[in-house]
Amino acid sequence: MEPSPTAHSLLLAATDHNLPALRSLLKSQTPNVQDPTTLRTPLHLAIAAFESSPPPPNNTTNGNGDGIKVDELSLPPLEKAERTLQLLLQNGAIWNSLDTNNETPGCIAHRLGLNSLYEIMVDAGVRAELLFGRLDGYMALGDDDDDEEEEEEEEEDVEVEGEEAPELVSEDKKEEETALDKAAEEAIPVTSDAYLSSKLEIDDDKILDEDKNGVMMSWESHIMSLTVQHLTPAKRILNIGYGMGIIDNHFQSTTPAPTSHHIIEAHPQILEKLSTSEISKRPGVVIHSGRWQEVLPKLINSNSEADGEELLFDAIYFDTFAEDYSQLKLFFTEYVIALLSPEGKFSFFNGLGADRQISYDVYKKVVDIDLLEAGLETEWVEVPVDSKKMEGDGEWKGVRRKYWDLEKYWLPVTKFIG
Ligand SMILES: C[S@@+](CC[C@H](N)C(=O)[O-])C[C@H]1O[C@@H](n2cnc3c(N)ncnc32)[C@H](O)[C@@H]1O
Known part of the structure; x- marks a missing residue:
């Protein structure tokens, strides 16, 4: 099945690390679309873009934090890819979905030796695991209405490493299986x-x-x-x-x-x-x-x-x-x-x-x-x-x-x- 035209544009913009296009597409589109053949998501594609041509090392400073505005399209390729991952993750991209090669986006970064991209994916995993861990804890408190209200308030307050927590209540996130769940399921077939x-x-x-x-x-x-x-x-x-x-x-x-x-x-x-x-x-x-x-x-x-x-x-x-x-x-x-x-x-x-x-x-x-x-x-x-x-x-x-x-x-x- 062909992806919808916007999903297709999103997959393409991620592959090209086209930040302005991505920003605009993400206003109306979930980042959790998949290529129907490879099951790769925009996160996979942003990393796999280096499969055929490895990026030159980042050796220029960017305008981030030094007050100088830079043209995003002219940033070094690796830096554009880093920003692409961050943008997708900030918009709720699932960090650990598997493609048909049984790889998560982070697995591709690891295989290609792209350390900065790998670290971004590891940190995304850690944030998700911590949030899910706490969410499980909250759910165990009980299911009466008062508790639920309190839980929602607390969830909204959660911040990780100074960053706004991704939306916990989105459908995508609810369905997300954590890496620990996956590891536990596979590793522990017996109770x-x-x-x-x-x-x-x-x-x-x-x-x-x-x-x-x-x-x-x-x-x-x-x-x-x-x-x-x-x-x-x-x-x-x-x-x-x-x-x-x-x-x-x-x-x-x-x-x-x-x-x-x-x-x-x-x-x-x-x-x-x-x-x-x-x-x-x-x-x-x-x-x-x-x-x-x-x-x-x-x-x-x-x-x-x-x-x-x-x-x-x-x-x-x-x-x-x-x-x-x-x-x-x-x-x-x-x-x-x-x-x-x-x-x-x-x-x-x-x-x-x-x-x-x-x-x-x-x-x-x-x-x-x-x-x-x-x-x-x-x-x-x-x-x-x-x-x-x-x-x-x-x-x-x-x-x-x-x-x-x-x-x-x-x-x-x-x-x-x-
Ligand atoms: C991986 S082995 C330990 C190997 C050990 N470190 C060694 O050097 O040989 C795990 C052991 O934990 C025991 N075990 C599993 N669940 C347990 C529990 N809840 N309480 C006590 N022992 C448990 C198992 O029966 C098994 O003998």
Whole structure:
């Protein structure tokens, strides 16, 4: 089907980075039109315009901010493209729609190495995720009329990085699926309950659930080892999710050995393995059976009732399976705050969105902001991952879905601000 003449003009103006034409077309036209063959939106096209001829680097200053008016049409190509993206986004363009090549606009910018355009798309993703995250929160408050009115007022007030928030109530936006939703849907085909009652396949190099989803794989060992290096020395340790016991073994190998090492695990088969492991016999190891959501409130309760020394941890690690971002956020906003010692460090397996670079980068920024809001500051350590070698070695053979497809892992090391 041919796009309407105005939609066609919009797609063309985006490809040409024709800012005056775009401004005029956007007065009456949504920026979320798609080329019917490629499903590319104006955002895709504004970036893909460089597919056949890369832009020269931006080396001139523009008139923005220095009081000099410039002719937009004579700006350097990359700067025109940057302004095109900003204009489309300000008018409500959806940042993460997919074309027939399974690429978002940001994926194209990443593939072409167009860093400034990629960063614009990442920031757009972060803004959308933050707004959606908050919107979800507001919706959970209840659905009586008063609440709705309050929500609308608050939504209108939201500003991100000094910029007017995009319209939250537009139809386009309501239908927009967030990157985190997408990542979560793809990455978590099972619910936590279904996973915890499923029969696992436990091998030396991996654990798979009933549907062959990778629960834990030995290629993550170097990440676990480095995580321990960054979290220790630590006397008192709390680990959520035993899995293959890789990180717990690393914690136990540190010198001096931890004085107390609590492990929370919920899956019966993993618990059985843990109960007969070497680790379970080590001094100071305490195993808690059950979901952390049920175990931790009791632990905190016993803390407040204890006459003696309060139970705090110098290192906390979180790595579960079949749980979405809301659970990780709940963990650090409620429990890390209560259980981390003032000088302690917290980390988690940072794997959400890891099958698509832009989702991973958006998620990293969102989680960084959420951690800050919870009073925690994060240092991100870059860890190379040889994804190509893993592919060559057949690492993913027998695993239903490759949950990791990136060359770089960002290891979070988080502590209380100040
Ligand atoms: C990815 S593995 C952990 C791997 C571990 N970091 C290692 O080094 O081997 C995830 C573990 O979390 C456990 N788990 C999942 N949901 C949980 C929950 N709500 N509470 C406690 N443990 C949970 C799973 O059974 C699994 O053993």
